[in-house]
Amino acid sequence: MKTVLRFLAPWLVACAIMLPAHAGPGTASHAPEETDVVIVGAGLAGMTAAYRLRQAGLSVVVLEASDHLGGRMRSASYPEGVGAEAGLEEFWNNNPTIGLIEELGLQTEGAATAFSSFIHKGRFYPAVQDTNEAFVAATLGPREHARFKAWDKRMQGHYARLEDAWRRNAPVPADLARLQELSFADWLQRKSGLSPLAIALIRAETEPEYGTGADRISALDGIAEWHIFSGAGVGSRHIVGGNQKLAEALAARIGETAVRTGHQVTRIAQDVASGTVEVMALRTRDYAMQHFRARHVVTTMPLFRLHEVQVVPPLSPVIQQAIGTQSWGAYFTAHIVLDRKASRFWTRDGDPVLPILTGGPLGVIYGGHDLVEEPGHTLLNLLVTGDDAERFNARTGSLDDVRREIAAALDKLWPGIGKETRYMNFVRYHPRAIPAWPVGRSRYDAMSRAVREPQGRLYLAGDFTESSHSDGAAWSAIRVVRQICAREGKVAPRMMPEDQ
């Protein structure tokens, strides 16, 4: 017996060392959970892709680091019976998500015109007209309006060629590709022939879209951004009760057990020989590592967060360079709860003149939403963008200073409003809120096209792979669903009106 014990002792000690401090729910499971596709992130891109892949007959598991479904779709509610978006504000009508929202039977409300009221050199230009054209005609003089219309027509031609190349993931024509090296601001100044007011209008309307100045993005991306406002403009929709309802509706279709919140993916390793991908995720409830095995893995987190995940084999140098050279795109959200009486400040002839593009520290002023009938309060939702957002988001800054600056700017715009203000609440998006490509890069260049190609069985999706807003998230989901279905020999579900 003694001999047996002497023989077993070292092995027992080794086993004791290898055993976790406590067994049970905290223990990593040894057999990986198998599924066709693992999706990292339960934002718009991840949830859309999961829903469509399920429709194609594939099994999916969505792993989401936070406890929240929807990613940057976040709808906040306040005890005063008012609410507002703390993330995605509106879906432009050319966003494929509009079709998805209709398919899911969600109710929307919206604006018919793309242009918003704006402030330039202290003057207020209200967008109270019924059409985009009427607003531009009311804002610009007759001669500058004629020049604007000719310029806009040229922009439509450029955009049609760009979109054609982008849809085919092909290089853009050389004459347009050159515009990547020039800033949108310089191009407008030197080549557009437009008046200073027309240029100010274009900058005021588009800069909040890319979250930085027109001097920081290329003329090529500027053409892409402008198309929302071009001609009749595209209008926008918002989901009644908050955009977050979309994530909830998708989760209900995907299936509760397939969507795992509190699962932070830390490692994605491809095994070329077996054609599988192993995914490790930290379950934040008990810090137990969860192990998954799939034939395909889709990441949808903003690209700059990919460095938090160990990717084996590593992403190619060109993709790492693409991620490292994407910058700008800053937002900071300020919700201001006010006494109901304050709405007189932004009401004209009984109608609100919101949203207002202030071009300053107040950013874009949106209205909030009533969550109960006739609440005693109202809410302003400020989407601060560009350099002001960079400043407000800075780690060294103080939110007290931000509050004072916003209060002073509001009081300058609407003297007396301070008396009606109850409190402010801030949501920071640090370091980046939305994708933007600096001058010298664009969503159309070879690096961006490389990002959109499958990396073996790993697919990079999310808005940062496609375009500056949530349409990019939607398009990226459509792309990866098509790529995976093609490789699996499955028919991709109908995702666009033109699909059979």
Ligand SMILES: Cc1cc2nc3c(=O)[nH]c(=O)nc-3n(C[C@H](O)[C@H](O)[C@H](O)COP(=O)(O)OP(=O)(O)OC[C@H]3O[C@@H](n4cnc5c(N)ncnc54)[C@H](O)[C@@H]3O)c2cc1C
């Ligand atoms: C304030 C604000 C206002 C906006 N307004 C508009 C607008 O009006 N119109 C518009 O079209 N777009 C708007 N956008 C942009 C829009 O919100 C985004 O384009 C869209 O929501 C991006 O979706 P996504 O799925 O690509 O990424 P996300 O929503 O960021 O989803 C990615 C998910 O991945 C998760 N994740 C990250 N790392 C890990 C990990 N390691 N493991 C597991 N999960 C992980 C994240 O928690 C997140 O839930 C706005 C954005 C902000 C911030």
